[in-house]
Amino acid sequence: xNNFIIGFRxxxxxxxxxxxxxxxxxxxxxxxxxxxxxxxxxxxxxIKINTISESSKFSADNAIKDLKNKHIKALFFDNxxxxxxxxxxxxxxxxCAVIDDYKIQWKYPLIFSPxxxxxxxxxxxxxxxxxxxxxxxxxxxxxxxxxxxSKFEKTKIVSxxxxxxxxxxxxxxxxxxLNLLRNKNIKHITVVLNKHAPNWQEIKNILKLFNxxxxxxxxxxxxxxxxxxxxxxxxxxxxxxxxxxxxLGIYHLAFSLNQNQDINIKEFSKRKLxxxxxxxxxxxxxxxxxxxxxxxxxxxxQYINDSSYGKILDGKGSMRIVKIIKEKILNREAIx
Numbered sequence: 001x002n003n004f005i006i007g008f009r010x011x012x013x014x015x016x017x018x019x020x021x022x023x024x025x026x027x028x029x030x031x032x033x034x035x036x037x038x039x040x041x042x043x044x045x046x047i048k049i050n051t052i053s054e055s056s057k058f059s060a061d062n063a064i065k066d067l068k069n070k071h072i073k074a075l076f077f078d079n080x081x082x083x084x085x086x087x088x089x090x091x092x093x094x095x096c097a098v099i100d101d102y103k104i105q106w107k108y109p110l111i112f113s114p115x116x117x118x119x120x121x122x123x124x125x126x127x128x129x130x131x132x133x134x135x136x137x138x139x140x141x142x143x144x145x146x147x148x149x150s151k152f153e154k155t156k157i158v159s160x161x162x163x164x165x166x167x168x169x170x171x172x173x174x175x176x177x178l179n180l181l182r183n184k185n186i187k188h189i190t191v192v193l194n195k196h197a198p199n200w201q202e203i204k205n206i207l208k209l210f211n212x213x214x215x216x217x218x219x220x221x222x223x224x225x226x227x228x229x230x231x232x233x234x235x236x237x238x239x240x241x242x243x244x245x246x247x248l249g250i251y252h253l254a255f256s257l258n259q260n261q262d263i264n265i266k267e268f269s270k271r272k273l274x275x276x277x278x279x280x281x282x283x284x285x286x287x288x289x290x291x292x293x294x295x296x297x298x299x300x301x302q303y304i305n306d307s308s309y310g311k312i313l314d315g316k317g318s319m320r321i322v323k324i325i326k327e328k329i330l331n332r333e334a335i336x
Contacts, residue, residue: 004329006031007066007075009038009082018167018194019240020078023099023114023137027076030318031325036072038063067094073329077109080260095328099137101260110328114317116243117267130324133243133312139221140315142247159187162231164241166257167194173257173280175199177235178206180289184296188212190231192224233296238265246273247313253295255280 008028011020021039028035066072067090074095077087082098087109090096097110103122104111110128114135123129161181165173174191181189189210191203195217207213218224228234228245234252236242238261242254246268255277256265262279269276275298277283277291 003071004074005034005036005066005070005072006325007036007038007063007072009063009075009077009079011079011081020099023240024076024078026137026139027318027321030322036066036070063090064093073332074325095325095332097325101263103263110324112321114243115263115267116246117263117270130321134314134317135320136243136247136313136317137321138240138244138247138313138315138317141221142225142244143313143315145225146248160231160233161186161189162192162227162234162236163189164192164234164236165255166237166239166241168197169193169199169203170197171257171281172199172202173255174203175206176280176285176288177292178203178210180285180292182209184292186210188214190214190216190227192216192218192227235292235295237261238268242268243313247315250274253277253291257281 006028008024010024024037028037063072063075063086067075072094074097075090076097076099078099080102084106087096087098087106091108095110096108097112098104098106100111100113101115103113105123105125107125109126111123111126111130112135113122113129113131114133114137115131116133118131118133120129120131122131163174163177165177174193178189178191189207190213191207193200193203193215197203200215204215207215216227218227224244225248228248228250234245234250236245236252236254238254238256242261242264245252245254251274253275254265254268256262256279265276265278268274275291275295277288280288283291
C-alpha cells in the first residue's frame with residue numbers, strides 16, 4: 001500500500017480561510033503516503049506535511065484520469081462548491097470521500113462529518129457516514145497539552161483578550177468587536193489573523209487605539225496553544241478553531257460565521273462548553289455589545305467541566321479515518 005496516492009480537493013478562497021486546508025493537511029499527515037492536493041497553487045506553502053506532496057489544478061476529468069493512471073486510491077473532497085454529478089462519476093472509479101459540514105443527502109460517497117453536533121440521522125440516505133467529534137481533524141498536540149495542563153487558571157479580572165474570528169475575516173467581524181471593546185479597561189488585546197486578510201492594515205490601525213495590543217499570524221499548533229494560555233478571555237469563530245479550543249478545555253465566547261458552523265455552536269451551547277454568541281451577522285451592535293459586556297463580567301474558570309469532551313476529542317480522528325479508508329481500499333482491491 002505504500003505506493004498508493006491519496007488525493008484532496010480542497011476549498012481555498014479569501015472567503016473560506018484556511019480551515020479546510022488545515023484539516024485536510026492533518027489527515028494527509030496521518031496517511032503517510034504520497035498525497036496530491038487539487039487546489040490553488042498559491043496555497044501550496046501552507047500545506048505543511050512531511051510526505052511528498054503536489055499541487056494541481058482540479059477538474060473532474062483530471063481526477064478520474066489520476067485515479068486510473070497515478071495509483072490514486074482515494075479522493076477526498078473538502079469543498080463547498082462540490083457537484084453531485086462529479087461525486088457520482090468519481091465514486092464509480094475509486095474511493096470517494098466527502099468531508100461535510102452541510103448534511104448533504106447523497107447516496108454515493110463516504111461521508112465524514114467531524115463536527116461537535118453531527119449525528120447519523122443527518123445522513124439517512126447514506127450508509128457510509130461517519131460522524132461526530134471522534135473524527136475531528138485536529139492535531140493530537142491539543143489533546144496531549146490538555147492532559148498535561150488540566151486546567152486553565154481561574155480569572156476574576158479580564159486583562160488579556162484573544163480574538164480569533166477566522167484566518168481571513170472576510171466580513172470584518174473583528175473590526176466590530178474591537179470597536180465595542182474599546183474603553184473596557186482591557187490590559188492587552190491580541191488578534192489572530194492571516195497577513196493576506198483584506199482588513200489586516202485596518203485592524204492594525206484600530207489596535208493602536210488600545211493601551212497594549214498584538215496582531216499575529218499563527219503558523220504552528222504549538223504557538224496557538226501558547227497564545228491560548230497567555231489570555232484569560234477568548235472570543236472566536238465556531239469552525240475548526242472552536243473544536244481545538246474545546247479540546248483544550250477553554251471556556252470561551254463563540255460566534256457562528258456561516259450556516260455550516262451552526263451545527264458546532266448549537267452542540268457547544270447545549271453542553272455548556274462556553275457562551276453561544278449566535279450568528280454574528282444577525283446581531284445588531286447593541287446586542288453584540290451586551291454579549292461582550294456580560295462575558296467580560298463572568299468570573300468563571302476558563303476550564304470546561306465536561307471531562308467527556310477530553311476523551312472524545314482525543315486527537316485520533318485522523319487515524320480513525322485512515323483506518324476506514326485503508327479497509328475500503330483493500331476491499332475494493334480484493335473485488336477487482
